[in-house]
Amino acid sequence: MTGTSSDARLITPTMIAAWLVLATVPLWISKVGLYPYIGVEILIWSIYALAFNLVLGVSGLPSFGHGAFFGIGAYAFGLTQFNVAANLWVCLIGATLAGAVAGLLVGLFIAHRRGIYFALLTIAFGQIFWTISVKSHSITGGEDGLLNIVRLPVNLGVVAFDISDNDSLYYFVLAVFAVVAVVLWRLVNSPYGRLLSAIRQSEVRTAHLGYNVWLYKLSIIVISAGFSGFAGGLFAMAQRSAFPDVMNLAQSGLVVMMTLVGGGLVSFWGPVIGVIVFLTARDVIGAMTNAWMLYFGTMFVLLVLFRPDGIAGAFKLLVERWKARGATPSLSSAPRSG
Amino acid sequence: MALVEAEGVHVRFGDRVVLEEINLSVNEGELHGIMGPNGAGKTTFFNTLTGRVKPNRGRIRLNGEDVAGLSPHAIARKGLARSFQIMTLFNDFTAQENVMVALPAYRARGFDVRRAVAGDASFSDEANEVLASVGLAGKAGISAKLLSYGERRALEIAVALAQRPRVLCLDEPTSGLGTDGTLRLAELIGSLKGKLTIVAVEHDMRFLFSLADRISVIHWGQVVARGTPRELQENAWVKRSNLGSFG
Numbered sequence: 211m212t213g214t215s216s217d218a219r220l221i222t223p224t225m226i227a228a229w230l231v232l233a234t235v236p237l238w239i240s241k242v243g244l245y246p247y248i249g250v251e252i253l254i255w256s257i258y259a260l261a262f263n264l265v266l267g268v269s270g271l272p273s274f275g276h277g278a279f280f281g282i283g284a285y286a287f288g289l290t291q292f293n294v295a296a297n298l299w300v301c302l303i304g305a306t307l308a309g310a311v312a313g314l315l316v317g318l319f320i321a322h323r324r325g326i327y328f329a330l331l332t333i334a335f336g337q338i339f340w341t342i343s344v345k346s347h348s349i350t351g352g353e354d355g356l357l358n359i360v361r362l363p364v365n366l367g368v369v370a371f372d373i374s375d376n377d378s379l380y381y382f383v384l385a386v387f388a389v390v391a392v393v394l395w396r397l398v399n400s401p402y403g404r405l406l407s408a409i410r411q412s413e414v415r416t417a418h419l420g421y422n423v424w425l426y427k428l429s430i431i432v433i434s435a436g437f438s439g440f441a442g443g444l445f446a447m448a449q450r451s452a453f454p455d456v457m458n459l460a461q462s463g464l465v466v467m468m469t470l471v472g473g474g475l476v477s478f479w480g481p482v483i484g485v486i487v488f489l490t491a492r493d494v495i496g497a498m499t500n501a502w503m504l505y506f507g508t509m510f511v512l513l514v515l516f517r518p519d520g521i522a523g524a525f526k527l528l529v530e531r532w533k534a535r536g537a538t539p540s541l542s543s544a545p546r547s548g
Numbered sequence: 549m550a551l552v553e554a555e556g557v558h559v560r561f562g563d564r565v566v567l568e569e570i571n572l573s574v575n576e577g578e579l580h581g582i583m584g585p586n587g588a589g590k591t592t593f594f595n596t597l598t599g600r601v602k603p604n605r606g607r608i609r610l611n612g613e614d615v616a617g618l619s620p621h622a623i624a625r626k627g628l629a630r631s632f633q634i635m636t637l638f639n640d641f642t643a644q645e646n647v648m649v650a651l652p653a654y655r656a657r658g659f660d661v662r663r664a665v666a667g668d669a670s671f672s673d674e675a676n677e678v679l680a681s682v683g684l685a686g687k688a689g690i691s692a693k694l695l696s697y698g699e700r701r702a703l704e705i706a707v708a709l710a711q712r713p714r715v716l717c718l719d720e721p722t723s724g725l726g727t728d729g730t731l732r733l734a735e736l737i738g739s740l741k742g743k744l745t746i747v748a749v750e751h752d753m754r755f756l757f758s759l760a761d762r763i764s765v766i767h768w769g770q771v772v773a774r775g776t777p778r779e780l781q782e783n784a785w786v787k788r789s790n791l792g793s794f795g
Contacts, residue, residue: 217664217665217666218664218665218666218667219664220664396661396662396664397661399664399665399666400660400661400662400663400664400665401654401657401658401659401660401661401663401665402658402659402660402661403661403665404645404649404665405649405658407638407640407641408638408641408649411638411639411640411641412636412637412638414600414620414632414636415632415636415637415638415707416649417619417620417621417624418598418599418620418621418624418629418630419621419624419649419650419655419707419711420621420624420625420652420655420711421621421655421658422619422621423621426658429659
């Protein structure tokens with residue numbers, strides 16, 4: 211976690227460059243053979259993956275049932291829209307709170323666990339929530355899901371925007387993604403974020419420094435679950451529906467794969483890279499063959515074997531080697547002896 | 549006056565009694581050594597003292613307050629810091645960052661998410677002072693995993709010192725060190741004598757006998773001998789057990 215000047219900034223040059231590039235996506239995405247909605251999906255999954263990486267990459271907590279919080283957020287968005295208020299902000303707050311409360315419930319049971327026991331309990335809780343969503347037909351619609359969720363207008367008080375078409379929805383989600391990225395970037399680089407990183411490296415040492423490790427772990431599970439619920443709410447709105455399948459074990463595994471492939475263990479932006487690679491591969495390779503997961507799975511295996519730090523880790527290594535080469539004086543410039 | 553007191557401390561893991569009954573007191577400002585053969589219960593006592601192991605019965609008083617059974621973080625907050633025999637530094641952090649997270653000022657801001665750590669001079673200046681006090685002045689920006697073994701041992705102590713403890717517990721601080729490293733560490737710990745109350749579990753008898761004010765010998769889960777290094781050199785049990793073969 212070596213602190214750099216970039217870590218101290220609230221908004222970094224990388225963020226600005228990324229936002230500018232992302233802002234141009236609707237202008238060219240159709241021309242490269244992709245459909246515009248994939249941009250919305252990438253941004254929503256990026257928010258989810260960044261939130262997930264708070265537990266996996268930052269805090270070292272192997273959560274394999276995180277899809278539950280995403281799914282709970284999706285259902286909460288729809289249920290709030292149908293039963294409380296058809297207001298975008300109220301629905302998003304509902305989704306975030308539902309995710310956070312579910313995270314609190316789970317966290318109270320698992321925050322004192324580590325390693326494989328923690329991982330198994332997250333899977334167990336994920337399956338419990340998935341089963342509840344399938345069986346509670348009167349609330350969630352069961353396997354049919356919640357349908358007819360509306361893309362609500364963005365009401366800013368003095369002016370309101372319609373986001374029912376994919377391009378305007380994309381720009382709304384991009385703005386939300388930018389805010390979430392800034393908030394999480396600061397969180398990760400704050401004293402709190404560094405402590406989570408310390409806990410990942412040694413829970414025992416951190417406890418002996420006077421920190422209540424259990425409370426820190428519980429807090430980050432709640433925060434991560436809250437942001438995952440928020441992303442789930444956006445997803446429900448974008449899909450105009452909420453289904454139990456986003457909560458199942460396989461879907462929970464996807465975010466783990468995206469995060470690891472992208473390099474979430476070594477880079478804040480790793481999960482975003484993983485989401486882009488995964489969803490683009492799904493559409494590009496998936497257009498050629500139904501067995502696209504075979505190819506992506508093979509890539510995942512190769513990465514884990516040869517580059518466990520993921521794409522971001524490989525990129526970091528390249529940059530370090532390039533810098534090292536630049537720092538080595540060449541023979542021609544070296545002082546001659548004699 | 550005793551700053552640390554253990555009274556009738558008994559620990560068992562299942563049917564196996566590890567500490568039968570430990571009675572021990574450490575005066576304020578004293579460097580108290582703990583020695584004993586392998587499997588005697590030294591490390592278990594150390595872990596009980598620092599909260600990693602809860603005693604089945606008995607009392608541990610820190611400045612008069614019973615802390616037996618409290619969690620490690622609660623005991624640390626009461627002023628007891630420890631180093632580890634198997635080093636548990638934060639390897640992804642620099643030396644400075646390792647020390648920074650141990651500072652009480654940092655701990656007070658543990659849940660702070662408003663400001664970034666990088667560039668916060670209030671932490672880095674204090675951390676650099678602590679590093680300088682253990683001879684790591686020029687190593688602040690180096691990743692902990694890239695430090696030499698001796699430097700990592702010194703960093704272990706720096707992290708404990710950064711907590712501004714009243715009691716410093718050192719678990720086999722010379723473990724893995726060569727002669728030069730041990731001498732440098734002895735110098736460092738010698739410089740802390742009198743400023744802090746120190747409890748050190750140690751196998752290196754020469755090291756312990758040269759530094760300690762008093763030593764307790766633990767065997768079969770109880771203190772079988774205690775006294776100054778000179779007294780222990782004359783102790784019949786210590787002589788017979790070959791523990792006092794310090795030259």
